[in-house]
Each structure stands twice: as C-alpha cells, then as structure tokens.
Amino acid sequence: xxxxxxxxxxxxxxxxxxxxxxxxxxxxxxxxxxxxxxxxxxxxxxxxxxxxxxxxxxxxxxxxxxxxxxxxxxxxxxxxxxxxxxxxxxxxxxxxxxxxxxxxxxxxxxxxxxxxxxxxxxxxxxxxxxxxxxxxxxxxxxxxxxxxxxxxxxxxxxxxxxxxxxxxxxxxxxxxxxxxxxxxxxxxxxxxxxxxxxxxxxxxxxxxxxxxxxxxxxxxxxxxxxxxxxxxxxxxxxxxxxxxxxxxxxxxxxxxxxxxxxxxxxxxxxxxxxxxxxxxxxxxxxxxxxxxxxxxxxxxxxxxxxxx
Amino acid sequence: xxxxxxxxxxxxxxxxxxxxxxxxxxxxxxxxxxxxxxxxxxxxxxxxxxxxxxxxxxxxxxxxxxxxxxxxxxxxxxxxxxxxxxxxxxxxxxxxxxxxxxxxxxxxxxxxxxxxxxxxxxxxxxxxxxxxxxxxxxxxxxxxxxxxxxxxxxxxxxxxxxxxxxxxxxxxxxxxxxxxxxxxxxxxxxxxxxxxxxxxxxxxxxxxxxxxxxxxxxxxxxxxxxxxxxxxxxxxxxxxxxxxxxxxxxxxxxxxxxxxxxxxxxxxxxxxxx
Numbered sequence: 074x075x076x077x078x079x080x081x082x083x084x085x086x087x088x089x090x091x092x093x094x095x096x097x098x099x100x101x102x103x104x105x106x107x108x109x110x111x112x113x114x115x116x117x118x119x120x121x122x123x124x125x126x127x128x129x130x131x132x133x134x135x136x137x138x139x140x141x142x143x144x145x146x147x148x149x150x151x152x153x154x155x156x157x158x159x160x161x162x163x164x165x166x167x168x169x170x171x172x173x174x175x176x177x178x179x180x181x182x183x184x185x186x187x188x189x190x191x192x193x194x195x196x197x198x199x200x201x202x203x204x205x206x207x208x209x210x211x212x213x214x215x216x217x218x219x220x221x222x223x224x225x226x227x228x229x230x231x232x233x234x235x236x237x238x239x240x241x242x243x244x245x246x247x248x249x250x251x252x253x254x255x256x257x258x259x260x261x262x263x264x265x266x267x268x269x270x271x272x273x274x275x276x277x278x279x280x281x282x283x284x285x286x287x288x289x290x291x292x293x294x295x296x297x298x299x300x301x302x303x304x305x306x307x308x309x310x311x312x313x314x315x316x317x318x319x320x321x322x323x324x325x326x327x328x329x330x331x332x333x334x335x336x337x338x339x340x341x342x343x344x345x346x347x348x349x350x351x352x353x354x355x356x357x358x359x360x361x362x363x364x365x366x367x368x369x370x371x372x373x374x375x376x377x378x379x380x381x
Numbered sequence: 382x383x384x385x386x387x388x389x390x391x392x393x394x395x396x397x398x399x400x401x402x403x404x405x406x407x408x409x410x411x412x413x414x415x416x417x418x419x420x421x422x423x424x425x426x427x428x429x430x431x432x433x434x435x436x437x438x439x440x441x442x443x444x445x446x447x448x449x450x451x452x453x454x455x456x457x458x459x460x461x462x463x464x465x466x467x468x469x470x471x472x473x474x475x476x477x478x479x480x481x482x483x484x485x486x487x488x489x490x491x492x493x494x495x496x497x498x499x500x501x502x503x504x505x506x507x508x509x510x511x512x513x514x515x516x517x518x519x520x521x522x523x524x525x526x527x528x529x530x531x532x533x534x535x536x537x538x539x540x541x542x543x544x545x546x547x548x549x550x551x552x553x554x555x556x557x558x559x560x561x562x563x564x565x566x567x568x569x570x571x572x573x574x575x576x577x578x579x580x581x582x583x584x585x586x587x588x589x590x591x592x593x594x595x596x597x598x599x600x601x602x603x604x605x606x607x608x609x610x611x612x613x614x615x616x617x618x619x620x621x622x623x624x625x626x627x628x629x630x631x632x633x634x635x636x637x638x639x640x641x642x643x644x645x646x647x648x649x650x651x652x653x654x655x
Contacts, residue, residue: 249499252455252495253495253500253564256488256495258516259485380550
C-alpha cells in the first residue's frame with residue numbers, strides 16, 4: 074500500500090475512534106443527569122405538595138381523621154425510639170463481630186464460610202427479617218408488637234452493613250501498626266482498644282450512619298411485625314420521678330414510625346392526606362440525606378487526619 | 382563490592398578487644414523454625430554477646446529476618462508457625478521458647494525497630510510513652526522523665542523538645558525512625574532488634590541511625606538484620622552469615638570480612654552472589 078494512502082486510512086480510523094469516544098461521553102453525561110434529575114424531581118414534587126404542611130403543629134400533633142389537624146408526633150417519636158434500639162443493638166454486635174473476624178479469627182474455610190454468609194445476609198429482602206422478628210422477638214421472646222421488637226428487627230437488617238464497615242475500616246490500618254503495638258508487649262485487645270479502634274473510628278462511624286439511614290426508611294419489617302398505623306399516644310417517657318429515675322417501659326410500647334405513617338396516608342383517598350404523606354416523606358428524605366452528608370463529611374475528615 | 386577500606390580503617394585495639402570472649406546475652410541452641418510444613422531455620426546455634434552489635438547478613442530468603450523475629454516471638458501472632466530448640470536469655474537463664482513463657486513478657490524484654498518507620502498516628506510523646514504505659518507506668522512525672530531520656534538517647538530530643546505533643550507523622554522519615562528507636566528503648570529492654578532499619582532512609586538519615594546504634598551498645602545488646610554489607614562492617618562487632626536457613630559462619634566482624642573461614646561466606650562478602 075502506498076504510504077500516503079495508509080496514513081489517510083489511519084487518520085480516518087482515528088477520527089472514527091474519537092467519535093465513538095465522544096458519543097460515550099455524551100451518553101454517560103445524559104444518563105448521569107437523568108438519574109440526578111429524577112431524584113431532583115422527586116424532591117421537588119414532595120416539597121411542592123408537602124412543604125406547606127410542615128409547621129410546628131404538624132410535628133406536635135397526633136394523627137387524626139381530619140387531614141388538616143393530623144401530625145407526625147407519634148411517628149417521629151417512634152422513629153427516634155426505634156433508632157435508639159437499633160443503634161444500641163447493631164453497634165455493639167456489629168463492632169464485636171467485625172473486630173473478631175478481622176483481628177482474632179483464624180483465616181480458614183470456616184471463617185470464609187461465615188464471611189460469605191454475612192455478605193449474603195446484606196442481600197436478604199427486608200420483609201424476611203420482619204418475618205424472622207415476628208416469630209422470634211414478638212412471639213418466642215414475648216416482646217409483643219413493641220418498639221423493642223421493631224428496633225431489633227431493624228438491627229438484624231443493618232447488622233451486616235455495620236460488620237462489613239467495621240472490617241473495612243480495620244483493614245485500612247497497615248499491619249505495621251499492629252506489629253509496632255505487639256512488639257511493645259500489647260495484647261490483641263490492647264492493640265484493638267489503644268490503636269485499631271481509635272484509628273478507624275471515622276470509617277466505622279461512617280458505616281454506622283449509613284446503616285442507620287438505611288434502617289430509618291424501612292417499612293416492610295415493621296409492618297410485618299405489626300406496627301400500628303394509627304397511634305394517638307406516646308410511649309411512656311424513659312425518665313420517671315422516682316428511684317431509679319429511668320424506665321424502660323417504652324421498649325414494650327406499641328409504636329408507629331414515619332414510613333408507616335406515610336404509607337397509611339398514601340393509601341387514603343383525598344388530596345389533603347396526600348399532602349400529609351408528602352410532608353412526612355419530605356421529613357424522612359431530609360433526615361436520610363443529612364445522615365448521608367454527615368457520613369461523607371466524617372469519612373473526609375477521617376481520611377485527612379490520619380496518614381500512615 | 383569492596384568493604385576492605387572500612388575494615389582497614391578500624392582501630393586495631395578495638396578489634397582485638399572484640400576478639401576476647403564476651404559474656405553471652407542470648408544463647409540460641411538448635412533452633413528450627415517452621416512456617417507450616419516449610420522449614421525456614423535449620424538448627425541455628427549461636428551466642429549473642431552482651432553489649433555488642435551483632436549483625437545478621439545473607440541473601441534474601443536466608444532466614445535472617447525470621448531468626449530476628451524468633452527473638453521476640455513475633456511469629457506467635459500468625460497461625461501455623463512452630464519453633465524447636467531453645468533461646469536462653471542471660472543472666473536469668475529463661476528459655477523464651479518454653480511453653481510456660483508468655484510471649485508478651487518476652488516482647489517487653491526485646492525491643493524491635495522495623496524496616497519502615499511505623500510510628501503510631503499519635504503525638505511524639507505518646508509514641509514514646511506507649512511501651513511504658515503498657516508496663517503500667519501512669520505517673521506524669523515519671524513518664525516525662527523516661528520519655529525525655531529515651532528521646533535523648535535516640536538523638537531526637539533537641540529536634541522535638543518544643544513540639545512533643547504534635548503528631549509523629551509531621552517528622553521526616555529519618556526522625557520517625559529515631560522516634561521508633563526511642564519508643565523501643567524507653568522501656569529499658571535487654572536487647573533491641575533492628576530489622577533493616579535504614580532500608581527506607583536516605584544516606585544522611587542512615588548514617589545518623591548507624592551512629593545511634595553504635596552509641597546504643599553501651600547499655601543494650603543489639604541485633605541487626607541488614608542487606609547492606611558495608612553497614613554490617615561499619616557498625617557491628619559480630620557478624621552472622623546465613624544461607625538457606627542455616628547459620629554458615631558466625632564470628633568477629635573484622636575476621637569475617639577479611640578472612641572468612643567458609644567459602645560461601647567469602648563468595649557472599651566478595652559479591653559473587655547475593
């Protein structure tokens with residue numbers, strides 16, 4: 074082939090390759106913006122329908138048959154209490170399991186098996202956790218359809234997230250740090266407590282917040298264990314005016330939560346209830362987004378402060 | 382490679398002094414070590430003299446780092462490792478490989494400095510104080526004194542005394558390694574183990590560390606693994622040459638470098654392999 078012809082062909086091929094490259098750039102940009110756009114429209118839609126409903130009355134009123142007077146007091150208090158139970162159960166269990174698997178457990182076929190199954194647990198549909206909780210916590214342990222049973226159901230759901238986050242945070246610490254501690258005579262527990270946990274707090278906290286933001290929006294497991302959709306009272310307060318001044322009766326109280334309240338309003342006829350649902354959805358969305366933002370900030374800070 | 386000039390530069394009287402039999406600090410006898418079924422050390426027997434620098438040299442994979450890490454039972458941290466033989470520490474005569482001996486107690490008697498500087502992401506002060514805290518020292522005044530003493534001995538005090546509570550990672554690589562040395566000697570160990578302590582450092586930082594090691598032997602026994610033959614020649618009193626998990630030759634550094642007894646030692650030292 075003549076050299077000039079060869080070069081012409083090369084140039085033509087190159088321009089074709091470049092145009093494919095350009096096309097993909099445009100397609101990728103389009104799809105990314107579409108995804109973001111859908112989220113934006115959703116938020117905007119919720120805000121347009123619900124923002125007008127959000128005021129002090131909405132936050133401090135119980136649900137009502139009259140949409141205009143209904144509020145989310147029992148729902149947000151229920152969500153708050155649920156999250157306390159969930160965090161109280163998922164954090165210690167998840168941390169302990171993560172630390173054990175990463176720092177103590179021998180690496181063999183048995184631990185590989187456990188590891189794979191923890192990854193699998195993260196993918197189990199949430200309603201199955203609800204069924205498990207119904208059988209185990211509600212009936213077997215006689216917790217009833219209570220805050221405790223609901224919080225524990227959610228804790229089971231997010232436990233794998235906490236375990237995986239803990240392990241990943243620990244894994245980013247180089248083994249030279251562990252050896253430095255051991256060489257000075259630290260036990261494994263001292264290495265964990267003095268070094269590994271403090272250096273991985275940022276990563277673990279990020280994982281915990283993400284787990285909580287997953288739990289806060291869940292409705293299926295709560296409905297399965299029988300959370301009520303219409304509750305016009307608050308669980309008993311956790312403090313009392315006589316010794317020992319704290320009370321755990323609230324753990325055994327029936328409850329509702331924001332996603333359930335929202336589900337209840339959505340399924341009712343009438344414009345006004347739809348507005349209530351949108352307002353509850355907006356509150357939930359804002360909580361979730363700010364939790365995720367906190368997680369991102371924490372991760373940034375943790376990465377900046379520690380170098381190896 | 383030639384190491385002769387440095388050897389020749391040594392003071393004759395010093396050389397003859399190190400020829401005299403020093404008291405052994407650590408007596409390694411018939412030491413076999415296995416990673417699973419893979420035998421890495423084969424009946425190593427040697428007496429490490431007290432208050433001297435003993436260098437372990439040999440080609441990669443010869444077992445010199447493995448031997449060093451037997452001394453503070455670091456291998457116990459990983460599964461499937463097995464020791465045979467004995468490592469007796471004087472003057473008390475404890476066999477640190479004995480089943481009744483707690484590896485944590487062993488590690489408190491043997492300080493270790495690693496290949497790459499590995500300070501904790503804490504303050505300079507807390508890095509040095511950590512070993513002391515592990516041994517139960519809590520009184521501020523006592524800690525302050527010990528930390529200052531260790532930093533002085535590591536020739537770092539003047540550089541860091543005004544910023545003891547800053548993060549250790551703000552120090553340069555060489556300073557970090559001297560900090561790790563201060564951390565290792567703060568608890569007054571019997572022996573300090575150095576695992577190629579200068580391999581990640583520039584020549585100036587390296588020579589500071591070398592001076593420091595020579596200074597250290599006044600009060601502590603030193604064992605050092607090194608890839609750098611000149612370094613072994615410069616700073617060690619005794620040299621052990623290892624090959625394929627066996628101790629080929631062990632003796633006075635001057636004698637080893639000028640007149641090795643075994644042909645393998647001569648081949649390695651003269652740069653014919655390794």
